[in-house]
Amino acid sequence: MIRSIYIKNILNYFIVIIVSLILSFLITSLFFQNQIIKIRETEVINQGKGMINLYENLGDKGFDEYLKSISSLPYEVYLYDQNGLVSKTPNVPKSREFSKKTIRDVIAGDVYRKEVEPLLIGLPFETKNGRYALFIKPNLTEQFSQIRNILLTALFIVLFIGTSLILTTTRFLVKPLVRITHATKELARGNFQIRLNVKNKDEIGQLAQSFNFMAEELDKTEQMRKDFIANVSHELQSPLTAIRGMAIALKDGAVETVEEKHYFELIEQESERLSSLTKQLLNLSILEANKSPFNPKLYLLDRQLRNQLVTMQSLWMEKRLDIDFDIPKLEVYADESLMNQVWTNLYSNAIKYNREDGKISIRGHEQGHHVEIIIRNTGYGIPQKDIPYIFERFYRVEKAHTRTTESYGLGLAVVKRIIDLHNGKIFVNSIEGEETTFRIILGK
Known part of the structure; x- marks a missing residue:
């Protein structure tokens, strides 16, 4: 089995070229053969008319001498009258292709044409001695052979040049694939720093x-x-x-x-x-392994948000936080147990990172086929440079693993994963030193 794509491409191209050249040779040969036959037919007719004039002027003996003089030319000439063969070019057999009917028809005045190889033309004429039929058969074999040799030479040149170009262009085509294969092996070995500098746009x-x-x-x-x-x-x-x-x-x-x-x-x-x-x-x-039980159902989201807030009352009362809860009756299709973890973590952060005597605002409304929940808290805020990373595991805005708050940097990672499981979205907007807003969108 051939495994190299370089060899496969060369073989494929080579086969295509060979088949194309063979078909081109056959079609071109046939085309030129037909063209030559048509051209030679006209020439033979004109030559035949000239031979008829010679015969009328020279007679039988003079015409025989003429035929002897042209015996080296690639022509076969036959002259018939009503009694049979009158004269022919020397050293050629009596033609087996002339049937009696054909001879009679030409003597009677019909022009005979056989427009395939070998070409044969029959011309009628009449003298004072009677009616005659002149048949001329040119030998085109040598001419066709020359044309085929020319075509074969040209096709072999095309084959050589085409193969050379294919060998060169295929190498350039396969070279990026070889580099990609090498890079893939490096990647498999753990070299994640490797990059490909391929500028192709294909x-x-x-x-x-x-x-x-x-x-x-x-x-x-x-x-x-x-x-x-x-x-x-x-x-x-x-x-x-x-x-x-x-x-x-x-x-x-x-x-x-x-x-x-x-x-x-x-x-x-x-x-x-x-x-x-x-x-x-x-x-x-x-x-993250999608092994958590996922049992979505339709339930009242506003009740869940309110109950979760009540269970954490001691925490937000300890910091004397003002709670602004304004959510109408909202139904959502989700896993109630998993969503409890979402609200617990978001409430916990809103309380933990709020300032004393601060405020937490919870809003909610329907939006087409979705519901939108907004949880806003006044507090330290999140620097803009940290916002893209806050959903990563162990990422904390507090640097150097400080212990000012009991945080492991896992809560928001859990929130993001649960929201993703519900095909929802979560957005963060924060003004450092003023407030932080989480916006959650879930399907109804």
Whole structure:
């Protein structure tokens, strides 16, 4: 089996050229043969008329001498009268192609034409001695052979030049594919930095652009994977280090009795943080793997939003936040359990990153076949440079893994994934230092 596309293209082109040349040779030969026959027919008729004049002037003996003088020419000449053959060119057999009927018809005055190879013309004429039929058969074999040789020479030249050009052009055609194949192997080995510099605007160029786009996306994914591992390691390491340090201190008796309870409480808090982190990681992994149960149904969205806000009342009252809730009766077709996580995370962020005595505004309305929910909070806001990344795992606007808030950077990643599962959309608009607005669009 031929595996090289270079060899396959050459063979395909070569076969196409050979078939084309053979067909061209046959068609051209047939065309020229017909053209030559038509041209020679006119010439033979004119020559025949000249021979008739010679016969009338020279008689039988003189005409025989004339036929002997032209015996080296590629002609066969036969002269018949009503009694049979009168004269012919020397060294040629009596023609077997002349039937008695044909001879009689020409003597009677008909012109005979056989317009295929071999060409044959029969001309009638009359003298004082009676009526005659002159048959002339030119030998066109040599002429046809010359034409075929010329055509074959031209076709072989075309074949040579065409093959040379195909070998060259196919190499240029296949070269980008070879580079793409090499780049694909490098990509498979984990080299996500490789890029193709193919400037073609054709399908190969589009393939190269698609490859570059794929490599860029894989590079981003690989970087996200590395960041994810680093962030998970950091988030897990911090509570584990704290728990280990406190456990060692308690075991070695380095903690006074009055402080032991406080140390146990800290260990419990760090354990809860560790448990919360692993639960969120597990939840996000399940969502991204599409393994989470997805049971959409029609339910009242306004009631869900109101109930979720009530369950978090202690949190927003602690910061003395003003709640502006204005949502009419809205129905939505979604997974109620998953959407609970969305509102919990969005409410939690609106409270956590709000200022004291701030405000949270929740609005909702129908929009054609969709419903739109807007959650706005006054607070620190999000810098514009951070907005494109806030839905990525472990991304936090607070840098250097600060602990001013209990955030792992997973909540909005979960929100985005759940919204995507519902074929919905989520948009963020923020004015740094003033407010942040989340706009969610869901199907009814």
